[in-house]
Amino acid sequence: MSNHTPSIEADDGHEDDYGLDKSLSSQVLLALATEDRDRLVELFEPLHPADIADLLEQLGDAQRKELIELSGPLIDGEVLSEIDEDIRESVIDIMPDAQIADAVRKLESDDVVDILEDLDKSQQATILDALDSTDRLAVEQALAYPEFSAGRLMQREVISMPEHWTVGDAIQNLREQVELPEQFYHVILVDPRHHPIGYVTLGRLMSSAPDTSLNTLTEPSFRSFRVDEDEGNVAYAFNQYHLISAPVVDSEGRLSGVITIDDAMVVLDEEHEEDVLRLAGVGGERLSNSTFRIVKRRFPWLGVNLFTSILASLVIAQFEDVLTAVVALAVLMPIVASMGGNAATQSMTVAVRALATRDLTSSNVLRVIRRESVAGLLNGVLFALVMGIVCYFWFGSALLGVVIGVAMIINLLVAGFAGVLVPIALDKMGIDPALASGAFVTTVTDVVGFFAFLGLASVVLL
Amino acid sequence: MSNHTPSIEADDGHEDDYGLDKSLSSQVLLALATEDRDRLVELFEPLHPADIADLLEQLGDAQRKELIELSGPLIDGEVLSEIDEDIRESVIDIMPDAQIADAVRKLESDDVVDILEDLDKSQQATILDALDSTDRLAVEQALAYPEFSAGRLMQREVISMPEHWTVGDAIQNLREQVELPEQFYHVILVDPRHHPIGYVTLGRLMSSAPDTSLNTLTEPSFRSFRVDEDEGNVAYAFNQYHLISAPVVDSEGRLSGVITIDDAMVVLDEEHEEDVLRLAGVGGERLSNSTFRIVKRRFPWLGVNLFTSILASLVIAQFEDVLTAVVALAVLMPIVASMGGNAATQSMTVAVRALATRDLTSSNVLRVIRRESVAGLLNGVLFALVMGIVCYFWFGSALLGVVIGVAMIINLLVAGFAGVLVPIALDKMGIDPALASGAFVTTVTDVVGFFAFLGLASVVLL
Numbered sequence: 001m002s003n004h005t006p007s008i009e010a011d012d013g014h015e016d017d018y019g020l021d022k023s024l025s026s027q028v029l030l031a032l033a034t035e036d037r038d039r040l041v042e043l044f045e046p047l048h049p050a051d052i053a054d055l056l057e058q059l060g061d062a063q064r065k066e067l068i069e070l071s072g073p074l075i076d077g078e079v080l081s082e083i084d085e086d087i088r089e090s091v092i093d094i095m096p097d098a099q100i101a102d103a104v105r106k107l108e109s110d111d112v113v114d115i116l117e118d119l120d121k122s123q124q125a126t127i128l129d130a131l132d133s134t135d136r137l138a139v140e141q142a143l144a145y146p147e148f149s150a151g152r153l154m155q156r157e158v159i160s161m162p163e164h165w166t167v168g169d170a171i172q173n174l175r176e177q178v179e180l181p182e183q184f185y186h187v188i189l190v191d192p193r194h195h196p197i198g199y200v201t202l203g204r205l206m207s208s209a210p211d212t213s214l215n216t217l218t219e220p221s222f223r224s225f226r227v228d229e230d231e232g233n234v235a236y237a238f239n240q241y242h243l244i245s246a247p248v249v250d251s252e253g254r255l256s257g258v259i260t261i262d263d264a265m266v267v268l269d270e271e272h273e274e275d276v277l278r279l280a281g282v283g284g285e286r287l288s289n290s291t292f293r294i295v296k297r298r299f300p301w302l303g304v305n306l307f308t309s310i311l312a313s314l315v316i317a318q319f320e321d322v323l324t325a326v327v328a329l330a331v332l333m334p335i336v337a338s339m340g341g342n343a344a345t346q347s348m349t350v351a352v353r354a355l356a357t358r359d360l361t362s363s364n365v366l367r368v369i370r371r372e373s374v375a376g377l378l379n380g381v382l383f384a385l386v387m388g389i390v391c392y393f394w395f396g397s398a399l400l401g402v403v404i405g406v407a408m409i410i411n412l413l414v415a416g417f418a419g420v421l422v423p424i425a426l427d428k429m430g431i432d433p434a435l436a437s438g439a440f441v442t443t444v445t446d447v448v449g450f451f452a453f454l455g456l457a458s459v460v461l462l
Numbered sequence: 463m464s465n466h467t468p469s470i471e472a473d474d475g476h477e478d479d480y481g482l483d484k485s486l487s488s489q490v491l492l493a494l495a496t497e498d499r500d501r502l503v504e505l506f507e508p509l510h511p512a513d514i515a516d517l518l519e520q521l522g523d524a525q526r527k528e529l530i531e532l533s534g535p536l537i538d539g540e541v542l543s544e545i546d547e548d549i550r551e552s553v554i555d556i557m558p559d560a561q562i563a564d565a566v567r568k569l570e571s572d573d574v575v576d577i578l579e580d581l582d583k584s585q586q587a588t589i590l591d592a593l594d595s596t597d598r599l600a601v602e603q604a605l606a607y608p609e610f611s612a613g614r615l616m617q618r619e620v621i622s623m624p625e626h627w628t629v630g631d632a633i634q635n636l637r638e639q640v641e642l643p644e645q646f647y648h649v650i651l652v653d654p655r656h657h658p659i660g661y662v663t664l665g666r667l668m669s670s671a672p673d674t675s676l677n678t679l680t681e682p683s684f685r686s687f688r689v690d691e692d693e694g695n696v697a698y699a700f701n702q703y704h705l706i707s708a709p710v711v712d713s714e715g716r717l718s719g720v721i722t723i724d725d726a727m728v729v730l731d732e733e734h735e736e737d738v739l740r741l742a743g744v745g746g747e748r749l750s751n752s753t754f755r756i757v758k759r760r761f762p763w764l765g766v767n768l769f770t771s772i773l774a775s776l777v778i779a780q781f782e783d784v785l786t787a788v789v790a791l792a793v794l795m796p797i798v799a800s801m802g803g804n805a806a807t808q809s810m811t812v813a814v815r816a817l818a819t820r821d822l823t824s825s826n827v828l829r830v831i832r833r834e835s836v837a838g839l840l841n842g843v844l845f846a847l848v849m850g851i852v853c854y855f856w857f858g859s860a861l862l863g864v865v866i867g868v869a870m871i872i873n874l875l876v877a878g879f880a881g882v883l884v885p886i887a888l889d890k891m892g893i894d895p896a897l898a899s900g901a902f903v904t905t906v907t908d909v910v911g912f913f914a915f916l917g918l919a920s921v922v923l924l
Contacts, residue, residue, distance in 0.1 A: 025823070025824070025825040026825075029825075048702070048703050050702050050703060050704075051702075054820075054821070055825075057821065058821070058823055058825045058826040059825065059826075060826075060829055171668060174665075174668045174669045175668070175669055175670075175671070177669060180665050180666075180669050181665075183706075184665050185647055185664075185665075185706075202647075202664035202665060202668060203636075203642050203643075203646050203647075203664060204642075205668070206633060206636045206637075206664060206667070206668060207636045207637055207639060207642050208637075209637070238727075239727060239728075239731060240510070240512050240513075241510050241512060242512075242724045244645075244647075244723075244724065261706075261723050261724065261727065262704045262706065262723065264727075265700075265701060265723065265726075265727050265730070266701075268727070268730070268731065269701060269730065269734070272731070272734040272735075272738075273734075273815065273819070275738070276734075276737070276738050276741070276811065276815055277811060277812070277815065279738070279741075279811070280807050280808050280810075280811035280812075281804070281807075281808055282808045282811055282812055285812060287812065287816045287821045287822060287826070287830065290833075291833045291836045291837050291840070294833065294834075294837045295837045295840045295841055295844075298805070298808050298837065298841060299841060299844065301804070301808070302801060302804060302805060302808075302841055302845060303845075305800060305801060305804045306797070306801060306845060306848065306849065309796060309797040309800040309801065310797065310852065312796055312797075312800075313793050313794060313796060313797055316792065316793045316796070317793045320789045320793070323785075323789050323792045323793075324786065324789050327782045327785050327786050329792075330778065330785045330791075330792035330795075331775050331778045331779045331782070331785075332775060333792075333796075334771060334774055334775060334778070334795075334796060334799065334908070334912075335768070335771040335772065335774075335775055337796065338767060338771040338774075338904075338908075339764060339767060339768060339771065342743070342763070342764060342767045343760070343764060345742050345743075346742055346743055346744045346760050346763070346764075348742075349738065349739060349741070349742035349744055350739070350742075350744055350747060350749065353735065353738055353739065354749045357735070358516075359516070359519065359520070359749050360749065361487070361520055362487070363487040363488075363491075363517075363520045363521065364520040364521075364522075364749070367522055368749065371752075371753045371756065372756075374753045375753050375756045375757045375760065378753070378757045379757055379760060379761060379764055382757075382761065383764060383765075383768060386768065387768070390772070442800075446796070446800075450796075
């Protein structure tokens with residue numbers, strides 16, 4: 001009944017029921033070592049293509065090559081479309097052209113587009129040559145839309161019907177279609193100019209009397225997107241308005257395709273992931289990237305950080321006199337900077353996320369800035385008290401305690417304020433706040449922290 | 463045709479087509495100021511409940527109260543189920559009981575459960591009293607399942623049929639049902655013990671001849687979940703296996719309900735969001751939280767950071783002699799710590815995310831640890847060269863350049879290694895790596911950074 005029986009369901013109740021189990025990958029490695037193709041076929045048989053793709057991603061380069069060669073056609077089009085794009089290129093390089101051709105021929109056009117867009121020209125040509133002319137045209141048309149647009153995301157296989165049809169007409173028509181799209185949840189109603197004007201769920205269609213007019217059954221959730229709409233906006237709308245599918249229209253408003261929720265879910269997932277990674281300066285990274293590649297990718301961010309920490313050091317260098325006189329300052333100053341940096345990261349993360357989810361808008365921006373600043377100030381006061389007392393007992397100096405306390409209050413206030421203001425300012429300037437906020441914000445708290453602490457110390461202690 | 467016409471589609475091609483536009487919120491505030499209820503009705507009319515909920519979330523407490531009072535029944539059950547849980551409690555406090563009762567009576571049972579689970583006992587009683595006895599029973603049964611379980615997430619409205627039925631039987635049956643669930647995409651086939659054994663898409667059903675047996679039309683994607691399965695695992699499986707809906711079974715394997723992809727998408731979205739916030743020590747925060755609340759929530763994380771930075775300061779305190787002798791060390795030492803901290807955060811973020819997405823497994827863990835360590839080492843060497851040269855020109859001392867260079871190489875190597883090892887170890891111990899990794903990892907790089915730099919300096923420069 002099922003060719004992807006979830007083998008993993010056997011060990012019911014176990015915490016990690018989903019995804020690959022560990023013994024599977026060691027069994028595959030064993031089959032690989034003994035070149036036992038029959039065993040490999042047996043192991044792959046119950047797996048979903050997404051799990052086979054994960055398995056390939058988790059292997060080292062040499063093992064992956066061996067596995068692909070031993071698997072042959074077991075690595076089919078569905079596996080290819082599930083596999084991470086960074087690995088896919090090398091997988092396709094290893095596969096014989098005839099096998100690639102077989103694999104892609106069985107895919108829907110949107111999956112072929114998804115595979116093609118990240119390949120180099122010669123690999124693209126291999127795949128396009130394998131398609132029949134109709135599919136090839138559909139794929140080429142989709143590739144003509146900008147990257148990350150609704151046009152790229154949509155499938156062209158659409159079920160649409162004239163708005164004046166009845167339920168009986170619709171069912172009759174569906175029965176006569178040779179091939180229905182793999183995924184469809186709505187029949188889209190179009191006017192004579194082929195503009196989509198509403199849709200009917202299949203459930204509604206099926207439960208209504210045959211003489212019911214389709215346009216009395218439309219759903220209020222109906223919403224359409226233009227082919228050039230950004231896929232991030234599409235994913236946002238699917239999530240916000242609980243859409244299941246939505247038609248995509250060309251610049252004339254004519255129906256061009258349909259986007260389904262599973263595609264939107266993938267985009268939402270990827271955008272989220274990218275945002276988290278960007279906050280840490282590792283945007284665009286994959287776990288499968290080579291060492292050399294991640295060194296190259298991380299270098300610029302670390303370079304920015306080197307520059308900003310040199311700025312902070314230049315501030316410290318202005319206070320050599322007081323540092324020589326009171327060595328306790330050198331011992332304590334990282335605490336002021338570190339607390340400021342952490343408080344700022346808290347505010348910044350909240351602000352960056354709220355901008356991404358569109359919860360931070362002109363109606364609440366002032367309230368949020370005030371809240372973050374006051375929260376920074378209050379935590380500053382609390383930690384100033386703690387640190388003042390610690391200093392008094394550690395270095396026996398009440399004055400030193402006062403200096404570090406006041407410096408912390410100033411730095412945590414600034415941290416709260418800058419933590420939320422910097423992402424908002426970057427966003428206004430059209431710069432991705434997830435990418436750039438961290439460097440700016442920690443520079444501010446480092447510079448302010450060292451300046452406030454050492455500056456106060458010069459005045460009070462020298 | 464549509465009662466949620468997307469008013470925002472009017473300004474086509476604009477970047478921020480989705481979500482609330484700015485002028486809307488100012489218009490609502492104006493209507494509120496002039497107590498113009500007709501205008502408010504007019505403004506709300508084209509809005510999706512999710513947008514009305516966003517509007518309420520973005521207002522201050524006083525304005526929100528006024529808006530709720532002026533809106534009356536415009537704040538219906540759908541708005542209530544869209545609104546952020548932190549705000550919901552206060553909204554329900556403001557609304558008259560009769561209005562709450564009206565609102566929830568129109569919702570499906572899973573939405574009522576979603577609203578109820580975050581309310582206090584007396585508010586729960588108000589809502590339960592408003593439901594008729596069947597709905598009340600369904601809601602109470604759902605609340606008996608553990609929080610964050612498939613049982614809580616599922617809807618109880620299911621379309622199931624005996625496996626031996628034909629397409630004709632199925633369509634006949636669907637036509638006869640008085641009320642079909644709002645969302646359904648599959649007919650679930652059950653055996654005589656009411657165990658789900660497969661499903662048929664509505665598209666397949668509709669396009670097949672009436673005498674076709676249902677069990678010849680089942681889909682390979684079929685997968686079921688137990689009522690006590692964690693909702694995170696359910697969301698993962700929906701995303702990994704591109705599920706649209708899946709049956710939920712009780713401990714005897716009997717069909718209890720169904721989960722649809724839109725519910726899974728919400729869970730995936732929330733889990734992602736929570737992971738990002740946890741990494742910065744602001745887990746569980748909402749933009750609508752009060753200042754007092756965020757001060758309280760952030761205090762513990764800042765407290766941990768204070769403790770760890772005092773540890774680092776204790777390391778520095780061991781080297782007072784060399785700091786007094788060479789004040790340049792105090793100027794430079796934050797650079798070593800900061801570079802280490804940033805490099806470690808990069809490795810850590812990659813590892814924490816890979817654990818969350820289940821891409822980091824026993825088959826690639828050694829390779830990833832090696833990759834991160836080598837990448838840290840290589841970037842360490844590169845920045846050691848840069849910083850060595852900077853030091854030579856800044857302080858005129860080649861020896862100081864060598865000291866900071868070697869310290870950076872050591873610290874970045876340790877950063878790469880600890881950045882990936884700490885999250886893995888926490889995960890093995892059953893501690894959420896997103897929550898706790900940051901504090902451990904930066905302690906390691908601070909301590910190692912200061913120790914390597916000042917220790918080397920003591921040996922070489924004193």
